[in-house]
Each structure stands twice: as C-alpha cells, then as structure tokens.
Amino acid sequence: MTGPRWEPRRLSAVAVELPPGVTPAGTRGRILLAGLQLFAEYGFHGTSIRDLATAVGINSATLYAHYPAKEHVLAELVLLGHEELHRRLQQALVEAPPGPAAQLAALVRAQVGAHADFPLLALVANAELHALSPERAAPALALREQSRQLGLRVLRLGADRGEFRVADPVLAATAIGSMGMQVAHWFGPDQPYTRDQVADAYADFALQLVGADPVQKG
Amino acid sequence: MTGPRWEPRRLSAVAVELPPGVTPAGTRGRILLAGLQLFAEYGFHGTSIRDLATAVGINSATLYAHYPAKEHVLAELVLLGHEELHRRLQQALVEAPPGPAAQLAALVRAQVGAHADFPLLALVANAELHALSPERAAPALALREQSRQLGLRVLRLGADRGEFRVADPVLAATAIGSMGMQVAHWFGPDQPYTRDQVADAYADFALQLVGADPVQKG
C-alpha cells in the first residue's frame, strides 16, 4: 500500500525507539526504526517496501543498499527484541537476591519492564515472527526457548523447595509469561500507570499465582 | 503468494472448525473455514484471494459471489470469535454459583475453554483484528470491551467484599485476561493437557492471583 490505510490505532502513542546501543548508525538505523513503527502498526505483509522507504525519506531502491530483502529488516528487529528480553532476564537473575521468590519477582519485573520500555519492539518480535521464513525465525525461537527455561527453572526450584505451591510448574510458567507478554499490547504513556507500577504489580501477581509469600521490592 | 511459503508451523495440529451452528451453509461456509486456516497461519495480508480460493477448491472470482471483498471474510471471522467468547462468558456467569470467587473461576474457565476449543478462531479474532478497517473492527472491539467489563465487575465485587486481596482490579483483570488469551497460541491436541485441565489450572491461577480461597470445581 502506498499510504497508511487509516490512522494508526494499534500503538499510536508509543515512542518509536530501540534499546540503547543496538541501533545501527546512519540510514540503516533509520530503516530499522521505520520498520519498527510500520510493522508494529500494519504488520509485515501490510507494509510495502515503498511504505518503508517513504517513512525513511528515501527511494525504495536505496533500501536494497542496506538490506538484501524486506524480510531481513523484520528478521533483525525480531532478533533484537528477543535478545533484549533474554539479556534483561539474565541480568535480572544475576542481580536478584537469592531464593526462588525473589528470582521469580525479578524475572517478571524484567519481562514486564522490557515490554513496557519497548512495546513496539516486543510486539513486532512476537506478533510478526510468523512472517519470517523458518531459517530466519530459528535464532529468535531458540532465544525464546532459553528465556522460557529461565523461568521454568526458577519455578521448579521454588516448587521443589516447597516455597511455591504450584501443581504444574510448566503451566504456571506459561501463564506468568503470558501475562507479561501481553503488556506490549496495551501499555503506553497514555496509561495511568508507570512502567515500574505495572512491573511491581505483575511481580506480585506472579508470586500470588504460585502461592509464595510476598517479598520486598528491590 | 500463490502457494504456501513453507509448511505450517503456527497451528499445524489444530482442527479447522467453527463453533456449532455458526458456520454458513454451502460454499460460504467453506470459504470461512479456509479463511480461518489461512489467516491463522499466514495472516490476512499474507493470504491472497487466490490462496483462499485454491484452499476452498474454487476460482478466485467465485469468492465475490459470496463475499463483497476479502476483508469481509476476515470481518466475519473476527466477529464470530468475539461473539463466541462473549456468549460463553455470559453463560458462565449465569450458571456459576453465587459469589465472586466462583464467578471469577467460571469466567476464566470459559475464556480458556473458548480459546482451547477454537484456537484458530481466537487467534484470528485477536491477532488479525488490526487488519480490519475501523468501521469493520468496531463491532468486535465493542464486544471485547463488554467482555472485559464482565471480568472487571466480578473483580471489583470480590475486592469490595474483601474476598479478593487485590490492590488494583483493573491491572488484575488485564493480567488474568492476558493469561487466557495466550492459550490460543500454544494449546493443541499435541499438548499433554486436556482443555479442562488447562481451564481448571488457569482458574486456580486466577483465584490465587487475586488472593482468594480456592473453590470447588463445577
């Protein structure tokens, strides 16, 4: 499509930005940011290379001087999103106080924080991954599985120690992960919550869900 | 695209079906079912009318004898999905034992059940709604808001009565709704859970999340 079909309604109020230090320099970075916005709003197949080029302010041919194909722009965004989340989860585990409860709270805060800080990136990484060919989706899927295992290990540890009262850690991990994932779909500066308020609330939800005693916030 | 880009990986093991009594008779119904499968796997913009016609086994021109445009096929699916969920939520509330805890459990069981019984429909209704024009998305969005209010009222009632220990019912309703919504993305016959096991587990999760005492299953 040449122009936007209609006014953005999916994520209009959210800033178009990537995590610090990962935006490529020059035009390549601007293409990535424009792709972030358009893919989030209209989807990968709903965005043409002319839409993308127009948003960047360049000719569509110039795109191919920076990316070999439209799909590679999406692939980079999807990978960046999964890398950012996994990095934050790992760091949260490292910095967390010992014990499954504190670790679970730290993981949930990190996940919610990542999706609240960069909702566009989280949305594209999750909702548009299916548009990638299997070989280009594989790295992100591998990262996603690793992130899932981080949460699952903490839940199993808590269950084994008797600190969590949860019958099925796999289902609990899925449910908790689902809560945080959806944050990217609704959180924004127009909401009456700060990112920390949502992160703390969701961490409490997760602890309650697994039947743990509340822990102090860090 | 003329043929499938790659083997289905999003929802390959899930049956392509609609709730009883809502499938139109004849070719119109077959178009709807084919759209359900293709839109779920490849997205609305990732599915051409030729893909759709080929899956039905008819010529692409014949589609226009049944639907005025490709978008109307999606619009009907999206509306069907939201109607089915809302209908089940209402019925669950009617049939539930009195009291906020039992009502919350019933709502969650109904939501999870709907998304587990018809994951393709739930996926299309939620993930492809953004591809609809505002006027055709409006009915589904209105239904979604009504469904949200059903859950919110129960949470507020439980909080007011002191049966739920939840600081922010709005955030809690969002979190609980997010859990169930995501079920459509992973549940299938290949999972080691029945739909009732997941529904019951998620109902318990929701009750734990709001700090309620467990209730007997219905």
Next chain:
DNA sequence: AGCTGCCAACCAATCGATTGATTGGTCAGT
C-alpha cells in the same frame, strides 16, 4: 589550493510477477 580516487548514499526508471477485483458467460438443477 587544486586535483584525484574513492565510497556510502541516493534515485529515476523499470523488471516480471502478483495483487484485489470485475466481466461475460457456462452449466446443472428445478
């Protein structure tokens, strides 16, 4: 200063293929 070589960035024009949609018409069942 002036010249040369270089390179990232850029674009007009265009490719063949595919898009959503339309026409005029066929065909089986009643």
Next chain:
DNA sequence: ACTGACCAATCAATCGATTGGTTGGCAGCT
C-alpha cells in the same frame, strides 16, 4: 425458463526487486 453456483479471461494497480547511474563529501597527494 429461471436461478444459484461457478469459472476463464482479464483489468488496473501494486508488489518486491533490480538496473545503471548520480551525488556530495572526505582522505591523500602534489
């Protein structure tokens, strides 16, 4: 003869991608 279902052929428009070529700035040398 009428009707609903269907299709071959085709439309203008747009798709992702490619070509050949231009631009402006900067480093190194004279």
